[in-house]
Amino acid sequence: MRLSRLLFPGLAFLASLFAPGVLRANPGLHTCFWQGPYSVADLPVYNQPPYPDTHAAYWTAQFVIPAGASVVLNGTYPVARYMSLISYHTANATPVSDLPDIGIQPDAGSINPFVAGAPRYGSSPTNYTVQLAAGNAPSSPAANTLYSGTTDQTMTVMYRVYVPDNGLDEAGGVALPAMSIHNADGSITTGSAACSAAQASQSLIPTTIIGQLAYLPVRLADPPLPVVVWLQTRLILMAALVDGFANPDNAYLEASLSRNYGTVAVVTGLRPTTPQTLPNAAVMGTGNMRYWSLCTYEFYTEATTDCAFDQGLITDSTGNYTIAISQTADRPSNAVPNCGFNWLHWSEAGDGDGHTNDGFLILRNMLPDPSFTHAIQNVPLPVAAATSALVMGPYLPTVTYMSKADFEAKGCSPM
CATH class of the missing domain: 2.60.120 (Jelly Rolls)
Known part of the structure; x- marks a missing residue:
């Protein structure tokens, strides 16, 4: 991950609380x-x-x-x-x-x-x-x-x-x-x-798996807000404390979610272009970047719940997408490809540490073309919401909350 190490008081103490x-x-x-x-x-x-x-x-x-x-x-x-x-x-x-x-x-x-x-x-x-x-x-x-x-x-x-x-x-x-x-x-x-x-x-x-006492300040470092912002705060802390094997070819942004603000998180944005290698492309193509994905995770356990990637994403004719993120019971009936919408699973376990309303997103950009200036790799460090929006423009996803009924009111527009 393209993350700077972040030092803060008590880091050594927190590091002693990990469970192998x-x-x-x-x-x-x-x-x-x-x-x-x-x-x-x-x-x-x-x-x-x-x-x-x-x-x-x-x-x-x-x-x-x-x-x-x-x-x-x-x-x-x-x-x-x-x-x-x-x-x-x-x-x-x-x-x-x-x-x-x-x-x-x-x-x-x-x-x-x-x-x-x-x-x-x-x-x-x-x-x-x-x-x-x-x-x-x-x-x-x-x-x-x-x-x-x-x-x-x-x-x-x-x-x-x-x-x-x-x-x-x-x-x-x-x-x-x-x-x-x-x-x-x-x-x-x-x-x-x-x-x-x-x-x-x-x-x-x-x-290493972070201990629960060490986890508490990390969770609170980027708390879910009614207005969702894209940062790197939690990922930086986890990288400094426990996580290894980062991929230098990727850059990441995170968004913290909470079902307290709505049972369905709706993500919209413009998909960057990527080589269309599936199903069995004869030649290697080009694009804004090599690979793009948006994934849901249990933040504490670090387990993946679901991922959408570039070529598997349903978009309109201009490349814009809409993704509904919810737990299974709250999945809108129209959050299906035939209606022009994508769906990602929000883990019923929340963060995996008892906070069942928590959600966590990671946006992944891989090997952007040097001419593409809207990649995460171009966002200055330390990442701030304002600079992310300025650099990435329409390629930075927007996240809003709504109910299952509100999303279903969008209807179904077959692609």
């Missing part, structure tokens, strides 16, 4: 090197990373680079909207270096299908090679290289895939990147032997 937890993974698509996938699709049996998107899957690797050797990933670009490889400080899960798909150069004779206009299907190979190196990232990092950010040889990497094409698995129809060790004597170790040599963790990476 663990990210649990689907026992499906993984290797001896990659643990996962961590995805919302794995619920309710499995937990998930902090505030994940329902259209993404995540894998993690934690290992040791053998002395005198180098660690290499050989992969095939997935057929998906986005992928990335990001390394993190092992101690606190903050990002060290980031390789988004368009930043990964293809192997000789291969093409990168994420480049605008590139074919996404065809006979051309789509392979790449990434080096995993110990130490801090230099001011001018080497191409296709991730750094550990540690003084020792320990390294943590996360692999993400968003919106695979229709009919493909969570990894976008390709194998997970294969790890090999290139030894000082010129030999190459692969497969399970490489995992053993790199001491690749077969356990899940631990995470």
Whole structure:
């Protein structure tokens, strides 16, 4: 997340109140090197990373680079909207270096299908090679290289895939990147032997769940108001206190909701353009940004309730959308695509900590085009409601409250 660390009195005390937890993974698509996938699709049996998107899957690797050797990933670009490889400080899960798909150069004779206009299907190979190196990232990092950010040889990497094409698995129809060790004597170790040599963790990476005493001031830092505003206050606090594995390719805004002001929160705005990769686009398109989503969460548990993403959003002919957000019992009968409206589920558990009227939204902007000036990435820090509105204009959603009956009075206008 593009968030500044926020320090405040008592931070050290609050940090002592956390309860340890663990990210649990689907026992499906993984290797001896990659643990996962961590995805919302794995619920309710499995937990998930902090505030994940329902259209993404995540894998993690934690290992040791053998002395005198180098660690290499050989992969095939997935057929998906986005992928990335990001390394993190092992101690606190903050990002060290980031390789988004368009930043990964293809192997000789291969093409990168994420480049605008590139074919996404065809006979051309789509392979790449990434080096995993110990130490801090230099001011001018080497191409296709991730750094550990540690003084020792320990390294943590996360692999993400968003919106695979229709009919493909969570990894976008390709194998997970294969790890090999290139030894000082010129030999190459692969497969399970490489995992053993790199001491690749077969356990899940631990995470932290904020304790209830620490949670109270965080919840009150951005309380729900009758007039909903978009900020980053709660996300900054959670990032400073417990959350890790931020994605530098995304920027976020949050909105706190309460059913005390109305049982239906109505979100309207202008959808930015994105590459239309679904169902199975032949070439990579262009847009204002790579990916856009709006998700509802239980703020305390950090569990995702529901998400709407760009290509799945119902809009009018000018790109404007209306989303009704409510608990199931309060869903308006006309909050359906055939009536031109979207619906997001507001968790019946509220924030997951007993505040059943609480709601929490996260707006996600990914990899905006440099020419698009209305992205969250362009909002100056610290984020304020006035500057967000000024920078984002019609792309900043407006949120109002109403009753189920009031929303149903909008009628049904088939698209």
